[in-house]
Amino acid sequence: MPLFYTQPAPVDANRHRGKSLRDNPGFGFSVRTNSVPVSGAEFALAQRHYPIVFSGQDGAVPVAVLGLRADENLFVRRDGTWEPNLYIPAYVRRYPFVFIEAAGGQLILAIDEGGGFVVDGGKLPLFDAENKPTNLVNSALQFCAAYQNNHKATAEYVAALQANDVLVDNQAQATIAGTERLSLAGFKVVDEARFNKLPAATLEAWREKGWLAWTYAHLLSFGCWNALANLAAERKKAAA
Template sequence: MSTQALPAFYQRPRPLQAERDGDLSLAAIKDYHFAANANSVPVIAAEMTLACKVYPLLFVDGATPQAVALLGLRNGENLFVDADGTWAAGAYVPAYVRRYPFIFMENRDRAEFTLCIDEAAAAVTRGGENPLFVDGQPTEATRNALAFCSDYQGHYAFTAEFVAAAAKADLLVENRADVTLADGQKLSLAGFKVIDEAKFNALPAEEFQRWRERGFLPLVYAHFVSISNWASLVDRTSQRPVPVAN
């Protein structure tokens, strides 16, 4: 796994091994400083009906086109993490964020996955009170991480199928946002796509039925609902000072 291929947040992910990591532990207090500079993160299908109540859910191109939750209007700014590393009270925390510092790594033929941990994460310590192994056996913390990553991987695959279907049906259209903050400052955000509602409503009946059977319809409606969250992002941005460049 090269540095260029690393997903957001991860710096030195490696396989978790009992022999090597017998004294590894996780910090008990959740600190989200690692996500403070992320103005978007991937979202998976299973959480879209929750995330749509807080964040605009958009689509971005890449090696694998994906759905994302927009966390901020400026590059390098997450409006939901404060200076203390606390996530905004009452705001849903995306699964991608909650998964960290764990992640699955695929083998070469993508047939198997290995549980990995980012040894550079501030939450990863040696000799703490929340060990990952006891007497060479995984603790509840490790078993929970494995189950979470396994569930995440399955939902990620289904989400990728949904996004690919939307692209194939030509429903995804380029969009941009031009907003004005309370102090008159103007911001522009581009490079994302949305589902064209008119095109979606014009889907042939057979195609619409296939989408219903695959479970895609709630995801489309969650996306539509989420668009109303642009206004709250503008309000949050207006209330936060402009980041000072180093």
């Protein structure tokens, strides 16, 4: 199952007749994860608030780091709201909707029925009185389609990074409130020296695809590690 999802089911007029999306559900569903996928199209906005790294698996995926511990999202507050005035990754905003693959490879819109977001009645119905999809469902369909396109473009970018051998293993060290030391490993970053040695023709091709901007945004995002440590220290002080 994709991160956060437990029971995704196709959005269906018969199955979801009289069903609604829960009003103001918040982001509590993401409180126990320290990273979420981000697409290259999001890098420019995400790099201002989160370190952007690549998962250390063979099929590397760019992720925004949300916490310094495995089960910690520092950006979701106790009331389930996200820290104000910060960019919220599209992967988080997409929930509880998602595309699932049907027979023949067709992608269809689904909703997670296991997260408590689908309720009887309510102010945000999935289908109207004529059993037609509401604007909520149509908007979710458009959002998921855009997300899927960005995902494909990002996968092409990551494949190019791997093919040119510029991704290297990395780790982050942080000291919280001057006493607690944390280490976060198991991820990759672009090695700036290797990146700068790429052939001019490769860099020109990447510029035309927008990949140079994505790479620079990734490198600039490293400045957010200190902000993460400061936020962790604030949380620790508040808990004490």
